[in-house]
Amino acid sequence: MIYMDHVVYVDIKAKELNALLDRRKTMIIRGATGRKLPYGRVNENDVLYFIQNDGSGLIQAKGVVENVYNSEKLSKEESTKLVKRYQDQLQLFEHQFKRWGGKRYLVLIGLKGVEPVSPFKIDRSGYGNMDDWLLVENINRVIVS
Numbered sequence: 001m002i003y004m005d006h007v008v009y010v011d012i013k014a015k016e017l018n019a020l021l022d023r024r025k026t027m028i029i030r031g032a033t034g035r036k037l038p039y040g041r042v043n044e045n046d047v048l049y050f051i052q053n054d055g056s057g058l059i060q061a062k063g064v065v066e067n068v069y070n071s072e073k074l075s076k077e078e079s080t081k082l083v084k085r086y087q088d089q090l091q092l093f094e095h096q097f098k099r100w101g102g103k104r105y106l107v108l109i110g111l112k113g114v115e116p117v118s119p120f121k122i123d124r125s126g127y128g129n130m131d132d133w134l135l136v137e138n139i140n141r142v143i144v145s
Contacts, residue, residue, distance in 0.1 A: 025089070031103030066111055079104065
């Protein structure tokens with residue numbers, strides 16, 4: 001199996017990167033009304049590179065996917081219940097809970113080995129502006145030297 005690299009934006013207000021690095025947070029979540037990235041596109045042992053949503057454009061950490069759960073279509077109640085069930089691993093702030101709870105499709109991604117990296121910039125010109133998840137396949141192809 002070929003492992004993929006992903007660039008994942010994390011919430012600076014919620015200090016998500018710090019929580020991942022100090023292992024308080026061991027899972028990340030994404031969700032949408034439809035099946036959009038990263039639904040069905042993240043696998044065990046893929047590498048996630050973390051970048052804060054602060055405009056700096058710097059990758060600051062990476063981690064390995066330990067497990068992935070792609071939900072079936074959920075009702076608002078089921079979705080909220082699922083987010084609550086994993087809250088101890090997700091460590092979501094109230095505004096994040098409101099953002100993800102109630103989505104029809106959720107992706108829960110358990111992580112291992114999250115560690116800081118020497119910060120580097122990537123070229124995201126081949127990706128949409130609003131994407132908070134980039135499937136880059138190989139991180140070396142998007143590093144700006």
